[in-house]
Amino acid sequence: MQKHLWYDATQIYIGGVWKSPAGGQQLPLQNPSNGQEIGSIARGTAPDIDEAVTAAQTALDGEWGRMSALERGRILTRIGQLVGTRLDDLAMIEAMDVGKPLTQAKNDAIALARYMEFYGGAADKIMGETIPYLDGYTVYTLREPHGVTGHIVPWNYPMQIIGRSVGAALAMGNACVLKPAEEACLTALAFVALAEEAGLPPGALNVVPGSGEEAGAALTAHPGVNHISFTGSVGVGKLVQKAAAENVVPVTLELGGKSPQIVFDDADLDAALPFLVGACIQNAGQTCSASSRILIQRGVYDELVARMGVSFDGMISAPAQMDANLGPLISARQKEIVTGYTESGNDLRIAGQGRVHDDAPDDGHYVAATLFADVPPDHKLAQEEIFGPIQVAIPFDTEEEAIAIANGTDFGLVASIWTKDGARQMRLAKSIRTGQVFINNYGAGGGVELPFGGTGKSGHGREKGFEALYGFSTLKTVAANHG
Numbered sequence: 495m496q497k498h499l500w501y502d503a504t505q506i507y508i509g510g511v512w513k514s515p516a517g518g519q520q521l522p523l524q525n526p527s528n529g530q531e532i533g534s535i536a537r538g539t540a541p542d543i544d545e546a547v548t549a550a551q552t553a554l555d556g557e558w559g560r561m562s563a564l565e566r567g568r569i570l571t572r573i574g575q576l577v578g579t580r581l582d583d584l585a586m587i588e589a590m591d592v593g594k595p596l597t598q599a600k601n602d603a604i605a606l607a608r609y610m611e612f613y614g615g616a617a618d619k620i621m622g623e624t625i626p627y628l629d630g631y632t633v634y635t636l637r638e639p640h641g642v643t644g645h646i647v648p649w650n651y652p653m654q655i656i657g658r659s660v661g662a663a664l665a666m667g668n669a670c671v672l673k674p675a676e677e678a679c680l681t682a683l684a685f686v687a688l689a690e691e692a693g694l695p696p697g698a699l700n701v702v703p704g705s706g707e708e709a710g711a712a713l714t715a716h717p718g719v720n721h722i723s724f725t726g727s728v729g730v731g732k733l734v735q736k737a738a739a740e741n742v743v744p745v746t747l748e749l750g751g752k753s754p755q756i757v758f759d760d761a762d763l764d765a766a767l768p769f770l771v772g773a774c775i776q777n778a779g780q781t782c783s784a785s786s787r788i789l790i791q792r793g794v795y796d797e798l799v800a801r802m803g804v805s806f807d808g809m810i811s812a813p814a815q816m817d818a819n820l821g822p823l824i825s826a827r828q829k830e831i832v833t834g835y836t837e838s839g840n841d842l843r844i845a846g847q848g849r850v851h852d853d854a855p856d857d858g859h860y861v862a863a864t865l866f867a868d869v870p871p872d873h874k875l876a877q878e879e880i881f882g883p884i885q886v887a888i889p890f891d892t893e894e895e896a897i898a899i900a901n902g903t904d905f906g907l908v909a910s911i912w913t914k915d916g917a918r919q920m921r922l923a924k925s926i927r928t929g930q931v932f933i934n935n936y937g938a939g940g941g942v943e944l945p946f947g948g949t950g951k952s953g954h955g956r957e958k959g960f961e962a963l964y965g966f967s968t969l970k971t972v973a974a975n976h977g
């Protein structure tokens with residue numbers, strides 16, 4: 495596999511230097527499409543994290559810390575351009591590493607380039623304010639970087655999540671330490687190699703692969719880290735927040751969801767159908783904003799469930815290189831979790847179910863996409879984040895009932911409303927407790943400009959868009975008494 499790469503995937507990257515991890519150990523790398531070992535990545539541990547934090551601080555004290563916002567932005571833009579020249583390579587690497595169908599993997603690479611372009615352009619456009627105050631005073635605010643930012647990224651969308659968190663943090667002038675998921679390190683390393691080529695100064699971005707328990711925990715507990723951005727499970731999110739509390743540093747948590755789409759009787763079903771199904775099966779359901787609950791008003795319930803069922807019946811799970819509707823899940827463990835959920839629906843009606851391609855290797859981590867119908871809103875399948883291609887259809891009668899069901903989980907990440915009634919659109923957009931609401935669409939194409947984050951157990955803080963730049967900076971008020 496190494497021959498496909500333009501960097502040494504067995505190393506870590508600290509202070510502009512590629513090196514072996516302090517402990518000298520490696521972790522095996524598996525291709526989820528066939529279960530085969532395809533190489534190894536460095537097993538970074540606490541001493542590597544310590545060195546990376548020191549390197550980041552050194553960068554802040556040196557060239558990177560002194561660099562103008564304009565020049566930072568130019569470097570980010572150059573990184574984006576370089577990413578743009580390697581889209582197919584990045585897609586191939588990601589497909590091999592995490593089992594993403596090639597088209598999805600390429601879309602992730604395109605998004606990474608776009609994040610760099612967006613944050614490159616935004617770097618010199620974040621401004622403070624002047625504040626009218628007492629006679630004899632001039633008061634203004636400065637937006638300043640936190641300092642060293644820690645980034646813990648999961649395996650489901652490595653390129654997109656690196657783009658949105660590291661891109662915004664660098665634009666604001668922070669120096670980053672990135673701990674990718676051990677199951678998905680390759681594109682993180684590919685990215686930093688391109689950043690180096692684009693002229694990012696040493697120490698501005700350091701990448702330390704390793705396990706969550708070792709490298710991840712060391713990063714979140716490190717007293718030299720001034721802000722932590724975490725995307726992953728609720729359980730680990732709580733650990734990260736506790737560790738951040740010990741050092742009294744801010745933390746952004748993006749912890750997934752149980753996102754509903756609500757379809758009313760007057761909705762354009764033809765327009766809705768691809769979004770209803772597609773937003774669940776994308777990335778084999780391993781998406782924080784996957785739409786795993788479809789709430790359907792009684793008048794169109796039977797028709798829509800039947801049509802969705804037909805779509806599910808046609809869904810094929812196959813190796814990433816075959817670029818089918820779904821790839822494999824990330825790991826045997828994830829397959830076990832998702833299979834357990836499917837079995838928990840044995841008492842429910844299956845309205846549609848895809849299949850695993852005949853040529854899919856037995857040792858790949860495949861599951862069939864499944865649509866369960868008539869699911870009680872309090873059923874485990876309608877309440878818990880599954881992170882697999884399982885969707886539930888829930889009937890409702892009134893608008894009030896739809897709102898109650900939509901808000902009736904611990905999560906609050908994304909929701910969509912399908913109706914032609916403008917007043918109803920506005921009422922629901924206000925009543926639903928999520929970080930994003932879409933009207934007659936789902937995801938709006940995932941635009942990098944759109945602030946993203948959750949409420950409740952979906953987490954707190956916002957990434958993406960300009961809003962992320964506020965999150966990755968701190969505000970200083972300057973009050974001058976000049977008489």
Ligand code: NDP
Nearest residue numbers: 647648674675676705706710711726727730749750782881
């Ligand atoms: P985790 O929350 O364990 O992993 C997310 C990231 O956190 C990874 O980089 C992981 O490293 C790291 N990590 C793990 N333990 C620690 C720790 N103690 N301190 C600091 N960092 C740590 O998710 P899983 O991979 O275990 O997935 C389990 C479930 O989480 C999924 O089924 C899904 O429901 C949810 N999830 C949600 C995501 C989202 O986008 N909201 C993304 C991924 C998972 P490493 O992997 O190297 O151990």
